[in-house]
Amino acid sequence: MDLPQHVLVVPSPAQGHVKPFMKLAYNLAYHGIKVTFANSEFVEAKILGAMSEADKEQCPIRLVSYSDGLEACPAEERNGARLIASLKEVMPKNLEKLIEQINQSDNKEPITCVIGDLTVGWTLEVARKMGLKQVAVWPAGPASLALALRIPQLIETGVIDENGSTMKNELICLSEEIPVWNSWELTWISPGKPALQKILFDFSLAINQVVKNPIIVLCNTYYELDSSSCAMIPGILPIGPLPAISNLNPCSGSFLSQDSTCLSWLDKQPPNSVIYIAFGSTAMFSQKQFDELALGLELSGHSFLWVVRPNIVTGSSHEHYPDNFLEKIASRGKIVEWAPQEKVLAHSSISCFFSHCGWNSTMEGVSNGVPFLCWPYVWDQFDNKKYICEMWKVGLGLDYDEDGIISRHEIKTKIHNLVTNDGMKMNARKLMEDAKKSVSHGGGSYENFKSLVKYLGA
Structure with missing residues (x-):
């Protein structure tokens, strides 16, 4: 008899990552998938502190945590190079231990798939090592992922060096339909902080290794919004805009209490x-x-x-x-x-x-x-x-x-x-209508989400 499917969702420990992952987790739970959500202990404490008691009672996913190795680090120093080094060196081992503990205590419904943040690709490497399904999530827009996937060619053609710095003062163009980047706009550039830039650049470069393996890459967008970037990303599955499931009264994944x-x-x-x-x-x-x-x-x-x-x-x-x-x-x-x-x-x-x-x-x-x-x-x-x-x-x-x-x-x-500006208001309304169509029955993101649920439940 096949075991029920049980998904572990693992975001990078930052507000802008946790929030869309939480929304994705709620949507999966709403569609009948068993979901466990893994945060660092520091992040989980913030989320629980910001949740109302009603949110906690109605939460349809299980929240768990694991150590980021920075327990002795003051809150204001939990950023930049120190956090990123910990993400790379400490957290993969601790995530593996967490999965083992969950599977021992929940042997009738063990973890079968990890949905991991592509900005910390080790979440997916841990899943691969443990023989679990892997689904990646890109928490930013598709153009920035298309840029990250082009890094090897940019190095090869001498546009950037091995630290991500530009060698030529020229615009970087991936296609005629995608806006160009100035040298200072590359997503990993950190002026005056060469050590941080190197770490961010290595993270961007590592994405190429993860995506080399056939893998689903979820993105909170819809195809019509940036079809050119989507076309450059193997395995991309646009599933956005991810809707808030209001009838579940979900917590937002917020680190601060919302003032209603x-x-x-x-x-x-x-x-x-x-x-x-x-x-x-x-x-x-x-x-x-x-x-x-x-x-x-x-x-x-x-x-x-x-x-x-x-x-x-x-x-x-x-x-x-x-x-x-x-x-x-x-x-x-x-x-x-x-x-x-x-x-x-x-x-x-x-x-x-x-x-x-x-x-x-x-x-x-x-x-x-x-x-x-x-x-x-x-x-x-x-x-x-x-x-x-x-x-x-x-x-x-x-x-x-x-x-x-x-x-x-x-x-x-x-x-x-x-x-x-009435023209911009009209354009904004048109984008909203396109977004609604995409997540409505028969729309592109709706169908993609359906196929994701089917894959996770298989």
């Missing part, structure tokens, strides 16, 4: 009147840039909902607003530490999304037909901005002044230009 008071505040605002500002879990600003952002929002005259994460200002334990700012905007501004972003973007009062252009945020904005004001920070976010502004024409970028600051006047002007 912003939803009742939005209910009181007129339709299409509120700017939503959120820069993800890693973007940081100098105090000067933070002030300019605040003053730009004030000058715009628009109502706004602004997510101001703890420690968003560099070198400060808490943010300092410009003098009298909070009093001046009290009647039309709402500031929260963290928001239920998908519910916010789906709200009728939202007019545009002022974003760092992380892939999760990009897909959530696209899914809800919201135009973007783009302020990318690192990695693939610059690439996503090009798709938003140049390819899909649903957003505007911001320009730095001669001092390297995005000024309050630039922010005010671009907000005005965006909210009065």
Whole structure:
């Protein structure tokens, strides 16, 4: 008799990775697949701390954890080279031990497949070594994966060296339908941090080894959004935009508690009147840039909902607003530490999304037909901005002044230009309609997800 199928989902231990993996896990559970979700102990503590008791009771997946080897490391140092070294050296062994423990205690329903994060390909190597099925997930856009898969050719042709630095000051073009990269926009580039760049580059290069084996690569996109990049990736299965399963009341995989008071505040605002500002879990600003952002929002005259994460200002334990700012905007501004972003973007009062252009945020904005004001920070976010502004024409970028600051006047002007641009609003609505078709019965992502469930249940 065949054993029931039991999937272990393993994201990289970062907010932007855990969130889409959690959504994927809930969707699989909703389709009858038994799912165990493995986080590092540090990440699991954050997720459980942010979950309500109702979320915990209704959670349809089992949450487990394993050590990342950094127990003695202060929270603020759990990033960069130190975390990445641990990901490579310590966590593979600990993941293997975890799978063995689960299989010993659950011998009637042992793990049969690992769904692993392609940015930490060792999750899939562990599965292969243990004779389990492997399914990869790429948590960013398909263009950045197409770029990573082109690394060997870029080295061979002398475009980049073995540390990922560009040898020639030229644009990198994968195809005529894909936006080009400047040398400083490559996803692994870390100016002034050669050791970190080398580690990130080696991770990108290692993806090639994983994808060499025939493997399914899930991506939170739909084929029509970037068919050219999808066509360059062997085994890709676009399954997005991954829907939130609202009737399961899922936890979001958030590391911070979501402030739902912003939803009742939005209910009181007129339709299409509120700017939503959120820069993800890693973007940081100098105090000067933070002030300019605040003053730009004030000058715009628009109502706004602004997510101001703890420690968003560099070198400060808490943010300092410009003098009298909070009093001046009290009647039309709402500031929260963290928001239920998908519910916010789906709200009728939202007019545009002022974003760092992380892939999760990009897909959530696209899914809800919201135009973007783009302020990318690192990695693939610059690439996503090009798709938003140049390819899909649903957003505007911001320009730095001669001092390297995005000024309050630039922010005010671009907000005005965006909210009065009917063409971009129409393009955004068209993308939303295409996204809905893709995940609806008979759509490409719907059928791909069905085939994934069939494969996992086989």
